Amino acid sequence: MPYNGSALPHRVVTIAYDRLWPLEFGIAAEIFGWERPDLGVDWYDFRVAAPSGTNRAMGGFSISAEHGLEITEDADTIIIPGWRDVEDTPPDDLLDALTAAHARGARLVSYCTGAFVLAHAGLLDGRQATTHWTYLTRMKQQFPEIDLVEDVLYVDAGSIITSAGSSAAIDASLHVIRQDFGSGVANKVARSLVAPPHRDGGQSQYVEAPVQERPGKSIAGVLDMAREQLDRPLTITCLADLAGMSERTFLRRFREGTGTTPLKWLRRERVFRAMNLLETTRLDTADIALQSGFASVETFRTAFREIAGTSPLAYRKRFEAVES
The missing domain is CATH 1.10.10 (Arc Repressor Mutant, subunit A)
Known part of the structure; x- marks a missing residue:
């Protein structure tokens, strides 16, 4: 479903710039730019915008963008890959373009240190946001007005989504797809990427001791x-x-x-099950609550609103609109 509610394909613009980090730029291009006719939905209209025509990328090659920043004027979602240097102030024309896009209601998504670009534009002041754990202290010192959320994969603050490192950029992108097209489509995209279908934004971005799998103890x-x-x-x-x-x-x-803890994990998984049932069945709220493992409809509604950001009824209506 288009984020702006229009009947046109949702327009996604990814920013390129000189000394670009190619991995996160590639994540945006792979996820949003790849044509996916097998999904049976009106997929994104993906484009690349750059302050200048040709931009050097880290690794010894260049990216030539067909469009300048003017195409951000009608973008529904703008993606800002990791910024080249957290000590480097982004150019004014880029900051102005992002500020104008946000003012008219576009969704902004940053990967990794791309959050510094949004911070320089003043768009994160008073909002919750995150970035790669390496740069959390730097962001806190430089931008004290940001409500910085540490050790999470991504933060959805409504029209602005910020994410941690490159792996978390995939999680945030799948979250965007889930918002627009539902969990079924997001899961299919995740499968094509050989990525986990859903890692909640609140999951830790840095795990000190990875789980050692052993037979019978997995x-x-x-x-x-x-x-x-x-x-x-x-x-x-x-x-x-x-x-x-x-x-x-x-x-x-x-x-x-x-x-996270087992109980928090179970609560999220039960809400994800309920999302799928709301999208794919006509079961009433009580049946969905029961099949998702909630003790009561009231408990279900509370958990659903906290995790999905809306009510079960509103969520179902949203995806009924997609199908129609």
Whole structure:
């Protein structure tokens, strides 16, 4: 569904600039620029804008953009890849273009240090935002008016989405697709990228001790089994038994592997199940709450609003509009 609600293909513009970091630029081009007729939706109209025609990229090659910053004037979403140097102030014409786009309601998405570009434009003042964990202290010192959220993959502050490193850029991009087209389409895109279908923005961006998989003691296997049984009561004791661990060891390894607690993880997964049911079935709210594992409709509605940012009814109507 177009972010601006128009009947035209959603217009995504990615910014290129001199000394560009090519990985994150490539993520935007791969995810939003690749034609995907198999999805059966009116996919994005993707373009590249640059302050100048040809821009050197890190790694010894150049990118020649067909358009200048003027195409940001009718963009629905603008993506700012990692900025070339956090000590370098972006050019005024780029800051002016982003400010004007935000003022008319465009969605802005930054990858990694691209958040510094938005910060220089003053667009993050008073908002929650994040960036790569390496530069959190620098951003806090340079832009104290930002409500900086540390150690998360991405922050959705409504019309502005900021994300951490390159891997988190994929997560934020899938989040954008999920907003526009629903979880079914986002999952198909994730599958084509061989990426996790959904990593919540609040998940830790930096895990000190990665999970060491051992036969019979796999956290990943327990997560898969839990996803298949979300309609059942799932306690920490039950999950630890499935993992073949003591509760204490399970809790420690779960936190190390996911960056969150089992109960928070289950709550999010249940909301994701409910999203899919709202998109693909005509079940009423009570049935969806039951099949998603919530003890009551009230608990379900509260959790859904906190995680999805809207009510179950409004979410369903949104995707009914997409289908029609």
